[in-house]
Amino acid sequence: MCYPKLAGEVMGVSVNRYKCGYCGACVGVCPAGALELIETWIEVDNTCTNCGACAKICPVGALELVK
Amino acid sequence: MKGRYDVIIVGAGPGGSITAKTCSEGGLDVLLIEKRQEIGDPVRCAEGVGKDALKKHIEPDNKWIASEVKGSMLIAPDGTEIKMSEDASSNMKVGYVLERKIFDRTLAQKAAMAGAEVMVKTRAIGLLRSNGMVTGIKAMYMGETHEIKTDIVIGADGIESKVGRWGGIDTSLKPGDIETGVQFLVSNIDPGEYNKFYLGEKYAPGGYQWIFPKGEHTANVGLGILGSKSGNIRAISLLQRFLEIHMPQAKIVEMVVGGVPVSGPIKQTVTNGLMLVGDAARQSDPLTGGGITNAMDAGKMAGEVCIKAKEKGDYSVKTLKEYEDKWRATIGKELAKSLRVKNLLIKLTDEQLNQLAHSLKDTDSSKMELLSLLLVLFKKNPKLLWELRTLFK
Numbered sequence: 001m002c003y004p005k006l007a008g009e010v011m012g013v014s015v016n017r018y019k020c021g022y023c024g025a026c027v028g029v030c031p032a033g034a035l036e037l038i039e040t041w042i043e044v045d046n047t048c049t050n051c052g053a054c055a056k057i058c059p060v061g062a063l064e065l066v067k
Numbered sequence: 068m069k070g071r072y073d074v075i076i077v078g079a080g081p082g083g084s085i086t087a088k089t090c091s092e093g094g095l096d097v098l099l100i101e102k103r104q105e106i107g108d109p110v111r112c113a114e115g116v117g118k119d120a121l122k123k124h125i126e127p128d129n130k131w132i133a134s135e136v137k138g139s140m141l142i143a144p145d146g147t148e149i150k151m152s153e154d155a156s157s158n159m160k161v162g163y164v165l166e167r168k169i170f171d172r173t174l175a176q177k178a179a180m181a182g183a184e185v186m187v188k189t190r191a192i193g194l195l196r197s198n199g200m201v202t203g204i205k206a207m208y209m210g211e212t213h214e215i216k217t218d219i220v221i222g223a224d225g226i227e228s229k230v231g232r233w234g235g236i237d238t239s240l241k242p243g244d245i246e247t248g249v250q251f252l253v254s255n256i257d258p259g260e261y262n263k264f265y266l267g268e269k270y271a272p273g274g275y276q277w278i279f280p281k282g283e284h285t286a287n288v289g290l291g292i293l294g295s296k297s298g299n300i301r302a303i304s305l306l307q308r309f310l311e312i313h314m315p316q317a318k319i320v321e322m323v324v325g326g327v328p329v330s331g332p333i334k335q336t337v338t339n340g341l342m343l344v345g346d347a348a349r350q351s352d353p354l355t356g357g358g359i360t361n362a363m364d365a366g367k368m369a370g371e372v373c374i375k376a377k378e379k380g381d382y383s384v385k386t387l388k389e390y391e392d393k394w395r396a397t398i399g400k401e402l403a404k405s406l407r408v409k410n411l412l413i414k415l416t417d418e419q420l421n422q423l424a425h426s427l428k429d430t431d432s433s434k435m436e437l438l439s440l441l442l443v444l445f446k447k448n449p450k451l452l453w454e455l456r457t458l459f460k
Contacts, residue, residue, distance in 0.1 A: 023111050024227030025247050025326025029294065031239045037227050038190065039103065057294035059247040059302040059324045 012048045012066045013055060017041055019062035026054035026063060068186060068213065072098040074373050075204055076183075076221040077191045077230050079106045079175045082345025082362030083223030085124060087178035087185075089370025095377055097183040098215065099175065100206060102190035102224075107171030111226075111325030113250060113287050113356070114165040115262055115279050120360035121163065124367070125177075131170035132163050134282040137260040138433070143424035144267030144417035150433045151440060162262055164279045164287065165359075194220065194233045194341075200382065201234055201340030218382045219373050220341045223366065226326045228347035234338045238349065242294035244330035246274050246356055249302040250289025252321035256314055258286035265290075267417045272296040274356075276309060288314065291327060291356060293413060329353040331406035332399045337387040342369045350398055354405035354412070354437075361398050368393045404458060408441065411454050423448055 013035075024037040034048040042063075055063040074090045076083045079101035087099040114133065121127065138152040139162070179185045188208060195203035195214060203216040222230025226245075231238040258280035270276040273293025280286045290306050303324075310317050328349040336343040344350075345362030352361065372390040376382050415423075426447040432440055442459050445452045 021249075021322065021324030022109070023324040023326060024225065025245060025294075025324075027227030027229075028238075028240045028326055028328065029242060029245055033229065033232050033239070035227075036229070053242055053294075056298040057242050057245055057247045057326065059249045059297070059326070061301045061303070 012044050012046075012050065013063045014066050015042045015044070016062045016064070019060055021060055021062070023059065026058055029053040029057050068098070068184070068208070068215065070214075071203075071216040072096045072184075073217065073377055074098070074219045074221060075100065075215060075217040076223055077204065078102075078223035078225055078345075078347065079178075079185065079187075080171060080223060080225060080345060080362065081174055081359050082347075082366040083221065084171070084174035084178045085363045085366030086221050086223060086344055086370045086373075087183040088174070088181045089367050090373045091178060091181035091183045093370065093374035093377075095373060097178070098217070099178055099183045099185045100189040100191065101175070101185070101187045104188045105168075106175045106187060107168040110167045110323050112167050112323070112359070113248075113277055113279055113289055114167050114281075115162050115277075115357065116165055116359050117357075118163055120364075124360075124363045125174070127163065128173070131166045131173055133166045134164045134280050136162050136164060136262050136280060138162075138262070140261040140263045141424070142263060142265045143421050144269060145421045145424075147421065147424035149424055149427055149440070150261070151435055151437070152433070164262070164281050191224070191230060194230070199339055201338065218340065219376060219387070221344055221369060221373075222341065222347045223344040223362070225346045226328060228343065230341070231336070231343045231347060234341040236335050236338060236343065238333060238343070238347065240294075240326075240328055240330055240349070242297070244328065244349075245294040246291035246327040246329050247294050247297050247302050248274070248289055248291035248325055248327065248356075249306045250287050250323040251306065251310065251317075251319040252281065252285060252323070253288050253310070253314065253317040254285050254320050255316055255318045256284060256286060258284075266412075266420050269417065270309065271302075271305060272300065273413045276306075285320070287323075288317070289323065293329075294326075327351050327356040327358065329356065329406075329409060331402050332395060335391075336394070337384055337391045339384055339387075340382045342372070342387055342390050344369050348394075350394070350402065352405045353402060353409045361402075364398060365394050404438075407455065407458060411452065415451070419451060423451065
């Protein structure tokens with residue numbers, strides 16, 4: 001499910017902050033530990049592997065993979 | 068804030084606060100941190116809790132009890148109703164629906180009154196380590212980083228727990244190990260006197276949809292679906308559809324979102340100088356999603372082990388393992404049972420669920436608890452439920 005990161009490829013997820021309910025479910029399923037919930041927003045660090053688990057399980061569909 | 072404590076607890080939910088209270092009452096120097104500005108808010112919970120399980124920890128108080136229900140009602144996909152535990156005079160579990168915002172704050176206050184220092188808007192951002200032991204945390208408060216030393220760190224940091232991962236415990240959940248949910252607090256309805264659970268693919272694939280009355284014509288109406296079934300369908304769309312069809316008059320006064328671990332017991336919850344409690348330890352029930360009283364039970368156990376560790380002056384796994392052994396022998400056993408039932412239930416079609424409900428036609432289930440109900444179901448439908456044959460021993 002997780003793919004190795006390729007050099008030069010822009011990876012990550014974008015979070016629609018206007019949709020996000022800041023519940024932290026995405027943080028719990030991130031295998032890389034790349035996400036963090038702070039108050040009312042989600043931060044994504046550069047360890048994201050683009051696996052898509054967070055986007056899949058988001059109850060409101062606020063996350064999207066950035067290829 | 069001081070530079071050093073006996074125990075630092077990360078997360079001021081029910082698990083964290085009970086750990087803090089237990090440790091403080093045992094004479095330990097305790098810091099309880101909460102990353103949010105407000106303890107208990109925003110809520111990420113359907114707020115249902117078993118009466119007896121709760122009373123072990125706290126005297127019920129109307130300040131944080133929104134309503135008391137007569138029992139539970141399971142509703143099959145075709146609408147067949149199964150009533151459970153309605154007789155309040157029996158010792159069956161009759162539930163409260165909580166006001167978590169007040170409840171969580173009350174528990175934190177109790178920890179504070181017992182002597183714990185409480186800090187809000189304070190987020191753990193890493194662990195301090197020395198000679199293979201966790202020896203403290205790095206925390207951020209108001210944009211500034213602080214290093215705080217301690218003998219034991221308790222990770223009570225919920226579904227999004229980082230403390231375990233920092234300590235080398237892999238707590239990441241697979242999509243099939245999480246229920247992803249949405250709930251509305253709705254007004255202008257008459258929810259009745261039972262907690263209602265709607266089962267079936269059309270309501271909530273791999274989960275259930277619930278209505279928990281909160282008094283005064285309000286209720287928590289929500290649903291959780293298995294993460295592995297989420298994606299093309301979203302919890303929020305299913306809930307919006309349910310409201311349109313079944314409660315067109317309902318007015319939404321609050322929205323709640325959240326994930327519930329349903330992995331069952333994980334392999335490891337302690338390491339040198341660190342223990343995990345509650346949702347962070349994935350101690351929520353895989354079948355019901357209930358996690359409040361499990362977290363409180365675990366918090367008490369963890370707190371007691373902290374006190375022993377302090378007496379011995381040893382904070383290694385050797386001493387902390389007692390917590391792990393204790394919760395596995397109690398909470399862990401229940402989780403494992405629930406996981407088996409959940410794993411079977413998510414495989415059943417709506418037709419099969421209807422069949423199960425119909426098989427109870429001549430059974431008075433009203434005074435039964437879940438396990439006794441399952442046993443009756445098993446006896447009537449052995450082929451369908453064959454996987455559960457060893458559950459009742």
